[in-house]
């Protein structure tokens with residue numbers, strides 16, 4: 001696959017669509033304009049890569065819709081050097097957006113096939129997360145905690161306690177919560193014991209699965 005002038009043009013148009021839908025963060029829009037999303041998808045979907053839609057990837061999973069990726073990324077308030085935990089590596093597209101924002105990314109995937117494929121892909125493309133981990137993100141990553149922010153990219157029937165515990169004070173957890181549809185939810189850690197919760201719109205994700213390895 002190649003990244004051409006035409007692809008770049010389509011990415012700029014996609015960024016315009018996201019602006020119309022309410023995305024304002026310039027750095028996030030810059031990531032959308034830069035990252036070749038078609039590289040993260042099966043070649044049979046290449047022609048659709050710059051539509052604002054989710055598409056199938058390996059192991060019955062999906063690459064999230066660009067709007068969703070942009071919305072979650074914007075809610076994280078990423079600053080260069082932030083230590084971020086991502087649950088649900090999937091295609092690696094969200095990871096690449098966080099890397100573009102100069103975060104140190106730790107990413108976890110529970111589907112072995114996807115984990116292997118995406119880890120290899122990161123190497124080939126020169127994307128360098130701090131760690132790409134095969135495992136159950138429900139438990140977070142206690143050995144690397146605390147994090148400036150945590151992003152969950154699968155629908156969580158309930159908020160995993162471990163993830164709340166692994167946030168820094170002042171940190172943000174962005175997680176879609178719900179069984180069928182999910183409400184995008186932000187938990188801001190005000191102090192060791194206090195969290196402020198804010199709810200955003202409704203989204204649809206593949207499920208966050210617990211203990212299925």
Ligand code: SAH
Nearest residue numbers: 063064088090091094110137153154208209
């Ligand atoms: N960020 C990804 C989204 C992929 S879909 C992208 O843009 O491509 C969500 C991913 O979460 C799937 O790959 C799924 O296998 C993974 N997942 C589901 N439950 C998980 C868990 N408990 N731990 C880690 N990953 C999980």
